[in-house]
Amino acid sequence: MKKHLIAVTLAFSSLILVGCSEQANNQAGQQHLQPIDVAQVLVKPVQSWHTYTTRLESPEQVALMPRVSGVIDNIAFHEGDAVKQGDLLFKLDDRPFVAVVDTLKAQIISAKAALAQAKSEAKRAARLTERKAISTEQAESRTSTLRQREAQLAALQAQLTSAQLDLEFTAIRSPIDGVISRANITKGNNVLAGQSILTTIVSSERMYAYFDIDERTWNSAFTNITAESKQPVVMQKVGQSAFTHQGFIDFIDNQIDPATGTLRVRAVFNDDNEQLRAGSFARIKLAANRITEQVIxxxxxxxxxxxxxxxxxxxxxxxxxxxxxxxxERYGKLRAITSGLESGDVIAVNGPARVGPGMPVNPNNVAIDTSGIAFTLAPLDQASLVAKQ
Incomplete structure (x- = not known):
């Protein structure tokens, strides 16, 4: 009897130990499951993006040269300043030109006096001819002299107009609105008409970006685009992480380049904040018109x-x-999935970095961050984009 009680007690103790062991093993297994972040996939309407590289160009660029030769007497601008059309930039020594104008004015006064005398003599000759007091040959000679005096006066007046223009051209003014560079030739130096480059000016209110789209991409994604439709684009400058500049297509070339199989396209960007510079390297993003829903x-x-x-x-x-x-397509730090996933699927956010297929895990639900990411190119405020056209 005593042996029987001992056996029962041992059996009961063994059951308790096995149960505790299994519970401990289960708790240990749960504690050792790898914790990972998981998230439900997103389904978003997206557009296909196409990226092109380019360099910005100014719509207007002037290599400023004098129209007359002379010596620079004054420089009337600060290098690097914004200038307006008509602003005085350089002044040449105008004294030689003033002298020419004064000489021609004096010659015109003399020519007018000679013309008045020729007119008087021609009238007198006409009266004498009626009375046959002068020969026809003498009358014609006086008439010819009158015509010569008229021609001489007209020539002198034309020379005066040209001289006055030359005098006006000694004041060299800005032909466009823009930003001026440095003075290449300084005060006291002689400059030659149509040869000496005094400085350069580039317009700054807008910038052009030319880029080439291959024929296959154009026909598949952009065939319905016209210059009049003002297809929106975005631009990123070197050193920037986002495409912060908005513009639109305003020019499409009239033929495919047979040598390269590409079509030349131009985008225009308004530079209201004066952040764009001609010659800058840039990346252009252009969205296809077709919008589809894809897993993100x-x-x-x-x-x-x-x-x-x-x-x-x-x-x-x-x-x-x-x-x-x-x-x-890639959208910031996110990527579209064209096949393999469906709405409602839950994924390991950090991928196979610490886990693999077939592993049980301890999931931690998180949301996929889409802040600051454009999946479609929102319509732009066309009024503001074309206001300065």
Whole structure:
């Protein structure tokens, strides 16, 4: 009897120990599950983006040269300033030109006096001819002299007009609104008409960006675009992380370049804040007109397996599953998935960095951050874009 009680007690103790051991093992297993961030995939309307590189060009650029030769007497601008059309920039020594104008004015006075005398003599000759007091030959000679005096006066007046223009051209003014560069030739130096480059001026209110689109892309994504439709584009300058400048297409060339198979296109950007400079390297983003809905996930959620791309999805019992995917356009730190995922799928946000397929995990639900990311190119305020056209 005593032996029987001892056996029962031992058996009961063993059951208790086994139960505690299993509970401890279960708790330990749960504690050792890898915690990972998971998120439900997004489904967004998106446009296909196309990126092109270019350099900005000013619509108007002037290499300023004098129209007359002379010596620079004064420089009337500060280098690098904004100038307006008609502003005085350089002044040449005008004394030689003033002298020419004064000489011609004096010659005109003399020519007018000679013309008045020739007219008087011609009238007198006409009266004498009626009375046959003068020969026809003498009358014609006086008439010819009158015509010569008239021609001499007209020539002198034309020379005076030219001399006055030359005098006016000694004041060299800005032909456009823009930003002026440095003075290439300084005060006291002689300049030659149509040869000496005094400085350069570039207009700054707008900037052009020319880029080439290959024929296949144009026909598949942009065939319905015209210059009149003002297709929106965005631009990123070197050193910037975002495409902060908005513009639109205002010119499409009239033919495909047969040598390159590309079409030349131009975008225009208003520079209200004077942040753009001619010659700057830039990247242009152009969105196709067609909008489609696609699955969006973080770029870091995508893994690479030889030539394949895959993501880890959360399956039953929180076990990770391997899914092949095909990737589409990139939108900031996010990526469109064209096949392999569906709405409602839950993915490992950080990809296969610390986990793999078939592993049970401890999921931590997070949301995919889309702040500051444009999936479609929003319509621009066309009134503000074309206000300075």
């Amino acid at each position: 996930i973080p770029e870091r959620a995508i893994g690479t397996d030889l030539k394949n791309r895959f993501v880890l999805t959360l399956g039953e019992n929180n076990i990770l599953q391997y899914k092949l995917v095909k990737i589409g």
